[in-house]
Amino acid sequence: MDNHSQVTKELEAFLEESLGKPLGGKIPAADLADQLIREVSNTARKDESGKSYAPDQYTLSMHPQDVDELLLVAPRIQSDLSKGFERILSDGGYTLIREPHITLATDPTLPRSEIRLIAWHSSNVLSLSPDSKPTEVESEDQLPPGAFLIVEGKRHFPLDKPIVSIGRRLDNQLVLSDSHVSRKHAQLRVRNGSYVIYDLESTAGTQVNGRQIHQHVLRPGDVISIAGIPLIYGEDSGGPPDVTPPYSPPFGSSTDLNQITPLDLRKFIGTETRPHEKGTERFSFPEENPPDSPQDA
Numbered sequence: 001m002d003n004h005s006q007v008t009k010e011l012e013a014f015l016e017e018s019l020g021k022p023l024g025g026k027i028p029a030a031d032l033a034d035q036l037i038r039e040v041s042n043t044a045r046k047d048e049s050g051k052s053y054a055p056d057q058y059t060l061s062m063h064p065q066d067v068d069e070l071l072l073v074a075p076r077i078q079s080d081l082s083k084g085f086e087r088i089l090s091d092g093g094y095t096l097i098r099e100p101h102i103t104l105a106t107d108p109t110l111p112r113s114e115i116r117l118i119a120w121h122s123s124n125v126l127s128l129s130p131d132s133k134p135t136e137v138e139s140e141d142q143l144p145p146g147a148f149l150i151v152e153g154k155r156h157f158p159l160d161k162p163i164v165s166i167g168r169r170l171d172n173q174l175v176l177s178d179s180h181v182s183r184k185h186a187q188l189r190v191r192n193g194s195y196v197i198y199d200l201e202s203t204a205g206t207q208v209n210g211r212q213i214h215q216h217v218l219r220p221g222d223v224i225s226i227a228g229i230p231l232i233y234g235e236d237s238g239g240p241p242d243v244t245p246p247y248s249p250p251f252g253s254s255t256d257l258n259q260i261t262p263l264d265l266r267k268f269i270g271t272e273t274r275p276h277e278k279g280t281e282r283f284s285f286p287e288e289n290p291p292d293s294p295q296d297a
Contacts, residue, residue: 004037004041004092006092007037007088007089007091007092008033008034008037009033010088010091010092011033011036011037011088012029012030012032012033013029014084014088015027015029015032015033015036016029018074018077018080018081018084019032019070019077019081019115022069022070022073022074022077023066023069023070023113026066026112026113027066027113027115028113032115032117035115035117036058036085036117036119039055039058039117039118039119040054040055040089040094040119043055043119043120043121044094045121051095052093052094052095053094053095053096053097053121054089054094054095054096054100055100055119055120055121056096056097056098056099056100056101056121056122056221057100057101057103057119057120057121057122057150057221057232057234058081058085058100058101058102058103058117058118058119059102059103059105059117059118059119059150059153059232060081060102060103060104060105060115060116060117061105061106061107061110061115061116061117061153061154062104062105062106062107062110062114062115062116063106063107063108063110063111063112063113063114064106064107064108065112066112066113067104067106070104071104077104078102078103078104079102081100081102082099082100082101082102083099085100085102086099086100098221101122101221101223103153103223103230103232105152105153105230118153120150120234121234121236122220122221122232122233122234122235122236142190142193143159143160143161143162143190144159144190144193144194144195144235145235145237146235146236146237147159147160147195147233147234147235148233148234148235148236149174149224149231149232149233149234150231150232150234151174151176151229151230151231152229152230152231153230153232155246156246157174157231157246158246159188159195161173162189162190163187163188163189163190164187164188164189165184165186165187166185166186166187166188166226166231167181167182167183167184167185167186167200167202168181168182168183168185169183169184172184176226176227176229178227178228178229180203180204180227180228181202181204181226181227181229182200182202182203182204182227184200184202185199185200185202185204185206185226185227186198186199186200186202186206186224186226187200188218191217194217194218194219195217195218195233196215196216196217196218197213197215197216197218197224198214198215199213199214199215202226202227203227204226204227204228205227206224206225206226207224207225208222208223208224208225209222209223210223210225218233219233220233220234220235221233221234
């Protein structure tokens with residue numbers, strides 16, 4: 001048996017144990033293992049020595065009822081999947097810069113027992129490898145190279161401006177069509193060569209990696225939650241992952257800058273993927289100098 005087949009078999013057995021059994025054997029572990037190994041093979045990157053780096057970000061979208069059932073019997077499933085992926089991929093000859101991050105997302109458009117999986121790198125792994133040459137120190141106003149957001153595990157949003165506004169009003173750069181999102185919810189600003197996210201005193205709040213924040217310096221792999229909508233931050237000189245289509249604002253540009261997305265927008269753009277979140281720990285970073293922006297909830 002070749003190495004590729006061996007890794008697939010190990011993944012199948014692991015997925016049957018970790019996902020199939022908790023869901024009563026309804027998850028097709030073999031199909032999911034094939035899907036996962038294809039994603040890893042297609043997105044892996046090789047350095048000059050031939051070392052192959054596996055992606056560190058994985059989003060598994062499932063029907064909401066499947067996610068509820070899974071978390072009820074396996075509350076640590078995301079951590080268990082992360083450790084299992086790392087072990088099996090390492091045994092299969094892949095290198096990982098960091099422990100894989102697993103995001104479970106709900107998608108009511110998926111049939112029960114079906115899982116859609118995507119994988120990508122949160123940063124340029126070749127520039128982070130031990131054998132890579134040191135890069136020049138970024139200047140204070142320089143944009144992080146190849147920064148982007150993955151919106152709800154389905155679309156990518158390149159970050160190519162020093163200030164990026166996020167909210168429900170149509171004059172934001174990133175418009176999120178959800179009634180729980182404030183008109184001016186959050187803002188990204190470049191500071192000392194990194195993006196910093198600020199919550200603009202929104203009604204629902206902003207979280208990073210499950211913690212409530214007022215401001216936070218973003219690092220590749222950070223998971224931002226805007227009123228329950230997941231945005232995963234990444235940096236890659238090659239740009240956002242090809243497996244996701246680019247973000248486009250609802251209804252294109254608007255002549256009325258005060259217009260907000262309709263609350264029944266879903267009937268026009270389809271059902272959105274939603275993250276599955278349980279209770280979260282509240283945590284606030286020390287206040288520094290928040291951006292001079294109107295607080296419009």
